[in-house]
Amino acid sequence: MSGIGYSTRRFAFSAGHRYWVDAWSAEENERVFGRLVIPHGHNYTVDVTIRGAIDPTTGMVIDLGELKRLVGEVVVERFDHADLNADPLFRGRVPTTENIALVIWDIIAAKLGRERLWQVRVWEDPTLYVDYRGEGAEADGLRGEGGESPSPSFRGRT
Amino acid sequence: MRPLELTRVYHFSAAHKLENPALSGDANAALYGACARDHGHNYYLEVTVAGTPHPQTGMAFDLGRLDAVVREEILDRVDHHALHTVPALAGVITTGESLARAFWEQLVTKLPPRALARVTVVETAKNRFEYRGEPS
Secondary structure, three states: OOOEEEEEEEEEEEEEEOOOOOOOOHHHHHHHHHHHHOOEEEEEEEEEEEEEEOOOOOOOOOOHHHHHHHHHHHHHHHHOOEEHHHOHHHOOOOOOHHHHHHHHHHHHHHHHOOOOEEEEEEEEEOOEEEEEOOOOOOOOOOOOOOOOOOOOOOOOOO | OOOEEEEEEEEEEEEEOOOOOOOOHHHHHHHHHHHHOOEEEEEEEEEEEEEOOOOOOOOOOOHHHHHHHHHHHHHHHHOOOEHHHOHHHOOOOOOHHHHHHHHHHHHHOOOOOOOEEEEEEEEEOOEEEEEOOOOO
């Protein structure tokens, strides 16, 4: 028997952040981000999904214990009770839920290979989550693209 | 470009019953069983939009706008109402599948082109219905 399976393991960390662009003045940050410039925090939940062949010997796509160890080391230990804005990975990137999903994808993909990593889902709270499946991951599109398009409003964010 | 999807989870409580008006009472009871009786659910509605984070602000979508559209188009009309009597759902048999499709149709014209990616109706902790606008 062969076949492709998807296995998901859930992780959690609590971290602080604020919306802030270093290149801007305080007034500009407050105009664009409102109350989100005030440091605050969330209990984040991350669902990591691995895609792969179901191994005929083990019956598994991946040893979820191995995934737990790996993501625990490179994601949870790094971000739990941390100030996300102070992490080098968020230098020049506002730690929005979107960017947190991209950063976590990049960390795990570097360890496991992007062909195995199917999806990273980051929950900021029980009412908002972001799914990223690696589209455009080769080219770092976080900077220098689309600068002319207007940014969405911060309204509705926490 | 690194496109991703944002999902917002909303909640409403509503009464409903499953009834095809073209069928007799007995036929509806036979078809839908207990679901043909008046009852209700604590629904969760997940609305997923596709976008790409803005290079400076890191935000891919205006969640305040999404909240306003969902509230006006759906939540205000269905929360604490009987779904089979809601004018905006006229002609809809209020199964989870059909609600997801109806909500999709209501949202898709109010959001930017190609923004809406998925509408999910969670009827109970055991029943989840997704609609992505695909033609059958």
